[in-house]
Amino acid sequence: MVEPFGRMAIAHEWVSARAGSEKVFEELARVFTEADLYALTMTPGVELDTDARDIRTTILDRLGTLRDRRDLLLPVMPLAWRVMATNERYDTVITSSHACAKGFRPARAARHLCYVHAPMRYVWNPEIDNRGARKVAAPIRVALRRWDRNSVRWVDSFAANSSAVADRIQRFYGRQARIIHPPVDTSFFAAAPVESRDGLVTLGRLIPYKGHDIAIKIAARLNLRIKVVGRGPDEMRLRRLASDVGAKADFIVDANDEEVRAAVASSVALIFAAVEDFGIVPVEAQAAGTPVVGPGLGGLRDTVLEGQTGVFADDSSVDAVERALLRLLDSEFSDVRCREHAARFGIERFRSEVLEWVAATAGGA
Structure with a gap:
């Protein structure tokens, strides 16, 4: 079976728990049952329902316990997504992003929809969540902001998980985003x-x-x-x-x-x-x-x-x-x-709105 939107991939940031953003990734996988799945890293022991599909990871997942030191790895995350070992080509890619997933290399040549949990907090809003912000030196933060702004050109359509995040997408990226609240059981x-x-x-x-x-x-x-x-x-x-x-x-x-x-x-x-x-x-x-x-x-x-x-x-x-x-x-x-x-x-509302978003983008809306 081929997805109605062509060959598809879904790329998420790190999977460290079955929590908020991971549940969105999991639900996207349920909506698009034939999509290939990717993540930056996978913490051992975390189980997501992917209908037996493997989640392919980047080179950073080979670092053992260091994979979870995201404060140290943040500066190299864009590179990890760029050099990810895949030669696959896709018609449609959805990235589930709160850091650098927009850099997933196959998304650059595909119809790219980016579901934003938050623009990279560590560099844009460290006052909200300072986990790791102290470790990101000012020059690195400036470089990551520049990369994050530049990565917007690879995205055809944005969706935000809340009105607050949509406001930040407009402020930081100069782009409009439709609001699709996450699925809640x-x-x-x-x-x-x-x-x-x-x-x-x-x-x-x-x-x-x-x-x-x-x-x-x-x-x-x-x-x-x-x-x-x-x-x-x-x-x-x-x-x-x-x-x-x-x-x-x-x-x-x-x-x-x-x-x-x-x-x-x-x-x-x-x-x-x-x-x-x-x-x-x-x-x-x-x-x-x-x-x-x-x-x-x-x-x-x-x-x-x-x-x-x-x-x-x-x-x-x-x-x-x-x-x-x-x-x-x-x-x-x-x-x-x-x-x-x-x-x-609820979950059904999320599924319906995501399908509408992807269909609208496929139709050039």
Whole structure:
């Protein structure tokens, strides 16, 4: 069988967990069942549903544990994509990009659609996510910005995962992007059994910029129990913080999907203190009927209805998020309204909008 858009390939950045951007890659693979799949690197043990198709990787995947030192490898990522060992030619290429995937060599000669999770944060918005930004020396950052701008000429059409990212594409690249929100398995979270709700929850990779420390401090201040759900290198620091501030924190690491759903559905509110480009976690929480508290910035502006499915803080400080949480706790929030709103971000909607995007580009729109 040949895809209706000719020979296709889908190229993603690194696959390090089955998390937000990886789930988009996985869903793109499900939509385009005959497409060849590529990624910069694959962390061992991470499993994606690709219908038994292999994911081909670049030379950087041969570096062992060094493959995960993206702060060090960032300057050579454009070269890795350029020299990737493939002589395949494609009619249509979709790149799933938050760094340098636009440099995937076969995309330069194909109809190239770029789904942007974020323009390279490390060089454009280090204040949002400083993982590795300190390691990228100023001259390298300038060079990467120049490469990133130049790489736009290989792209025929952009899609952004949120209005905030579409704004950045316009600002940094001078290009328009259609907004296609990522797929969220809202049906799975909506089916969560809810017996009672108690305490708070913070969910996501345990890394500094996700703001779990803010949630823990607020829980301690208000003497509320909090579930910290996720895994990552920041775990021990967060455990020490919880002990130091006297937070009643339950750490749930290596949770399966059902355990994540149960943790969210049994909580009064999700504290989401990160400034994300989109943020799948808040949609999952709302699908389980749980309202969201976080800064009214980035993707939350697209995914949360202020005063109906959550409350926005003025910024991401502990004080501001605590004030927003207190407003939520003093109000009545409908779990039905949360679920209704979350449903608009479902998987079928994503599939339909992606197909429309590719078809429009194939037709010259």
